[in-house]
Amino acid sequence: MIIKTSNLILRPWEESDAECLYHFAKNPNIGPIAGWPPHESVEDSLNIIKTVFSKRETYAIVKDDIPIGCVGLLFHPDTNHWWGEGAAELGYWIGEEYWGNNYAFEASKPLIKRAFNELNVNEIYASYRVENMQSKRVLEKLGFKYYSELVNENYLGEFFREVAMKLEK
Template structure:
């Protein structure tokens, strides 16, 4: 579990199914991030039990009420959608529409990055966003990720389509340099 000024990142609980469904059933959230909208609270519960039960996948909740409003997670090595080393991870995230534009995802991702580099001793973090997802690009830039390359025809298994995906990266040394500038 991690805390920031406004957020808690904690393991998902089955009791989060209603909140997950509330935000994941919005057509503006899943498809732009590469997954289909949730059709029922039962489907959201199944996602919590399977996809969100993996180590290093966290619910993002506001400190004031601890209700899940989004997700951040690390897909380490072969778990990643990218071909990366075993000591690297892909950062995944999303947040419900009512919370867009408030800086919650950069705040959560920065806490996750600190955990990844300091506690897990990872060497690099990767992040992707689809060509039509400018919000995701902005969040990554705020966290220090730099464009690495673009995949012109990236297959998305969840939506069964091909997309243009921009891949960003930050190494531990680059992250450490950013931390010195903040201090």
């Protein structure tokens, strides 16, 4: 499925995106704040495209033919937390060079609409690390409300605090 917004195209990831993904995902300011390690090679990025990014409702965020980030709806068991039946989890990231352009909001909006209108989702959850104020602002702008505070564990076995937010149909 391809979704177009005023500035972006959301489309499935392609293996040919691996080099571009690596360019953005090797940045230590991207992955760790989202809970995953920076990519170490184009092969790492290709593997992520073939596995994680091949899941349903996971899209490359494309600006001017360049995949600049990712947005997706995750469903159990692929979510970070169990949110209950009829729930999905929203996740996104944008390459640092493209921060501050409203792209996370713009990419998430049509996916939320799709979830509620076409995918039988009644609740969407999203979480962010307590220090990630950019993500908090995106979620608030999308209409999400505070749900709870959680403790999670990252890929290094380190524990961190995050805030869960919820959006209802």
